[in-house]
Structure formats: structure tokens, C-alpha cells
Amino acid sequence: MKFRLLITVAALALTAGSALAEDDTPRxxxxKVIAGNMGAIGKVAKGEAEYSPALIENALEIHSLSKVVTALFPQGxxxxxxxxxxxxxxAGFEMKAKAFNxxxxxxxxxxxxxxxxxxxxALGAVGKTCGGCHETYRTPKD
Incomplete structure (x- = not known):
């Protein structure tokens, strides 16, 4: 299921640049999936939840999705x-995405x-790459 999501998102991002410009749902x-997975892992890191081997899937999904970040931002x-x-x-954006990956x-x-x-x-290191990119390339919430 998660692999199918990755393939779907990658295909949409690579083949539907103009559609993505009109509908930001895939991006x-x-x-949101990355953030949700990081949140679940973060609860364990903070001692707010018990460790479960199921969290390996969360980490693997973060890793898989980290490979398609730049594809979600086609020109225009x-x-x-x-x-x-x-x-x-x-080039700077690609460098930040590569650091995340x-x-x-x-x-x-x-x-x-x-x-x-x-x-x-490890979660802190990943979060630092996210924050570094967001600080530079994302407008703060209103």
C-alpha cells in the first residue's frame, strides 16, 4: 500500500506538472504523511509512547518519500x-532535499x-533538514 502511494505520487509529480500547479493535493x-510519520516516531523519542516495531514502517515511508520531494515541485x-x-x-533546493534524503x-x-x-x-537530524528547507523555501503560516 505504501509503495503504491509512493509510485502514484511520483508518477503524478513527474507527468502532471500543469495539473499540480492547479491542484496541490499530491504535494x-x-x-502531511512525512509529518505524521515523524510525529509517531517523535512520541517514542520523547517517551510519550512505547516503542513498537511497526514504527519501522513509518521510518521506511519517510525514507521512500524523501526520494520524491523535488519531483513534487515542477517548474511553474x-x-x-x-x-x-x-x-x-x-540547486539550493535540490541540495536541501538531498540532505533530507x-x-x-x-x-x-x-x-x-x-x-x-x-x-x-536521528529524528532530530532529519527534522533539522526539514526545518532548514522550510525556513528558506516555505512561507510561514499566517
Whole structure:
């Protein structure tokens, strides 16, 4: 199911640039899925929830979706809170997306370990990449 979601989102992003410009649902959906998965893992990192091996799926989904982030921002798809700087500084945006993707394998490994401290450290590293991109390329909420 999650693999099918990834394929669907990637296909939509790669083949429907003009449709994405009119409907931001795939982009927003991916970001919400990532945030939801990070939230579930974060509860364990903070000691608010018990560790479950099921969280490995959350980490794997974050890793999988991290591979399609740039595809969700085709040229001309300015909508939502995306800043123009995404496209005017595409190389910088790609670098931030790559940093996100490169941080996720450590999160997967940490979640597989079940160690709360490792999970917290790896989640913090992934969150830092998210925040770095959002700070530069996303307009704050009103």
C-alpha cells in the first residue's frame, strides 16, 4: 500500500506538472504523511509512547518519500506556501532535499534498533533538514 502511494505520487509529480500547479493535493499529501510519520516516531523519542516495531514502517515511508520531494515541485507549480526561491535557487533546493534524503537511512537504522536515544538523535537530524528547507523555501503560516 505504501509503495503504491509512493509510485502514484511520483508518477503524478513527474507527468502532471500543469495539473499540480492547479491542484496541490499530491504535494501537501506527501508532506502531511512525512509529518505524521515523524510525529509517531517523535512520541517514542520523547517517551510519550512505547516503542513498537511497526514504527519501522513509518521510518521506511519517510525514507521512500524523501526520494520524491523535488519531483513534487515542477517548474511553474507555485502554489500553497512554496516560495519563488525554490525555482530561482533550484540547486539550493535540490541540495536541501538531498540532505533530507541522506539523513533518513540513519533514522531507519535507529528505529530498527529500538533505542530511544538513537531514535531521538536521528529524528532530530532529519527534522533539522526539514526545518532548514522550510525556513528558506516555505512561507510561514499566517
Amino acid at each position: 501537501q499529501h506527501v508532506m 507549480s507555485k502554489f500553497g506556501r512554496a516560495k519563488d526561491e525554490i525555482w530561482s535557487d533550484w 541522506e539523513a533518513t537511512p540513519a533514522l531507519v537504522a535507529a528505529v530498527k534498533s529500538g533505542d530511544q536515544a538513537q531514535i531521538g538523535a
